[in-house]
Amino acid sequence: MEKARTYQEKTLTLAEAAGLIKSGQTIGVGIAGAEPVGLLTEMANHALNLENVHFWTCLPMRVYDVFARSEMAGHVFNENWFYSPSDRHVHHEGRVSYIPNNLHRAAADKLYATKGKLDVCFATATPPNAEGYMSLSLGLIVQKDLLEAADLKIVEINQNLPWTNGDTLVHVSEIDYLVENHVPLVELPSAPPSDLEKEIGGYIAELIEDGSTLQLGIGGIPNAITAFIMDRHDLGIHTEMIVDGMVDLVEAGVVTNRKKTLHPGKIIGAFALGTQKLYDFLDHNEDVELYRGRYTNDPYVIAKNNQMISVNTALQVDILGQVCSQSIGTRQFSGTGGQLDTHRGAQMSSGGRGIIALRSTAKNGCISTIIPTLAPGAAVTVPSQDVDTIITEYGVAELRGRCVKDRMEALVRIAHPNYRDWIRDEAQRLGIVPKTQF
Numbered sequence: 001m002e003k004a005r006t007y008q009e010k011t012l013t014l015a016e017a018a019g020l021i022k023s024g025q026t027i028g029v030g031i032a033g034a035e036p037v038g039l040l041t042e043m044a045n046h047a048l049n050l051e052n053v054h055f056w057t058c059l060p061m062r063v064y065d066v067f068a069r070s071e072m073a074g075h076v077f078n079e080n081w082f083y084s085p086s087d088r089h090v091h092h093e094g095r096v097s098y099i100p101n102n103l104h105r106a107a108a109d110k111l112y113a114t115k116g117k118l119d120v121c122f123a124t125a126t127p128p129n130a131e132g133y134m135s136l137s138l139g140l141i142v143q144k145d146l147l148e149a150a151d152l153k154i155v156e157i158n159q160n161l162p163w164t165n166g167d168t169l170v171h172v173s174e175i176d177y178l179v180e181n182h183v184p185l186v187e188l189p190s191a192p193p194s195d196l197e198k199e200i201g202g203y204i205a206e207l208i209e210d211g212s213t214l215q216l217g218i219g220g221i222p223n224a225i226t227a228f229i230m231d232r233h234d235l236g237i238h239t240e241m242i243v244d245g246m247v248d249l250v251e252a253g254v255v256t257n258r259k260k261t262l263h264p265g266k267i268i269g270a271f272a273l274g275t276q277k278l279y280d281f282l283d284h285n286e287d288v289e290l291y292r293g294r295y296t297n298d299p300y301v302i303a304k305n306n307q308m309i310s311v312n313t314a315l316q317v318d319i320l321g322q323v324c325s326q327s328i329g330t331r332q333f334s335g336t337g338g339q340l341d342t343h344r345g346a347q348m349s350s351g352g353r354g355i356i357a358l359r360s361t362a363k364n365g366c367i368s369t370i371i372p373t374l375a376p377g378a379a380v381t382v383p384s385q386d387v388d389t390i391i392t393e394y395g396v397a398e399l400r401g402r403c404v405k406d407r408m409e410a411l412v413r414i415a416h417p418n419y420r421d422w423i424r425d426e427a428q429r430l431g432i433v434p435k436t437q438f
């Protein structure tokens, strides 16, 4: 019988690990805070010797030469579940393409498309404990699924990663190679809320009752509202992304998770992204559990939380109630992520509500975000048949179950006053809402 290789025997240098990659292979990559910084950086030194290597990435937090440099064309192609600024920047050069997905199906659908085949996974983890288990730490969305599926499993060990609980453990014996790279963690500080975000936050807060369970999405507004619910009691968290504001809510005694109907007593999430304050809070915290995106974001799982309130943000909403959160016209901006998953799951929960909150204008008031029709080519993130509640600094529009005429009126009321007549006139001119009404 072959003797089990030890941690030391499996440990390679970054150059040795990157040197294992062959032309034509596909590499699935840990995402956001769980990004394998050393391996991705090192790949730039090898990629020009390779042809047609595909990566599967999501929300890259740094600019990597292997994706950014134009001479990588033909050597590297990046398939991406959620664009960051670095992807937006090089999209027109043709080396990156968005993978449409609902987050809870992201890994499963990608593996469906390849009939389960993934050559390599680059993941990140904490150093192993005395029993040889490592924690996948900050990212469970796709990381564990990709690790399990890959023929070659390479894990970048970073002692700065917090040890998180939940479905996070992998054993050294399950991994082919390890590389050590103890770099500082990527941080995403949240800016203090603007006056406008405070107004929006106030409207959202009115809809969050004691005992509710919250999901907060990515972006300024969802993170800003935590300041406005400091007087609530016994809130719970079941979210995709764990953020700094949630730490404040726990420390203030607002989030206790006591009333949760699923995983009582625990914060549940799929990944965490914030500052060192958040990472310190997560480290060996028995009250927080991370699970795969396919679990946390499954709408049927989300719906098991009574009074589930999801809060996400968007770029445009049209009068049908179609929400675009991921593109500016034809230009890919970010991704669907878990927005539709959580918006649906919240509405399926007893007493739950899906909230989309956005500023009524963009670009210093030059563009209305409430519009008669989505911009040509804009991607629909939440279809009109799934939409629930839209909030701007002018108030709350409840669209669930309402006809298009009533949706338009509700949305006009929360549009910026400068654009209200225009929205109505355009809707009538286009025949979406006829002029003659009974």
Ligand code: COA
Residues within 6 Å of the ligand: 216, 217, 218, 219, 220, 221, 240, 241, 312, 313, 314, 315, 316, 325, 326, 328, 333, 334, 335, 336, 337, 338, 339, 361, 362, 363, 367, 368, 369
């Ligand atoms: N038309 C044109 N530009 C617009 C616009 C519109 N209607 N609305 C916003 N913008 C511009 C802003 O001016 C800003 O431009 P800048 O970067 O040049 O300043 C940019 O788009 C981003 O807008 P902002 O509102 O600041 O974005 P944000 O950081 O708050 O993120 C989303 C908002 C919608 C992009 C982000 O939440 C997202 O990607 N959501 C989809 C995924 C999701 O919600 N997942 C949930 C689970 S985590």
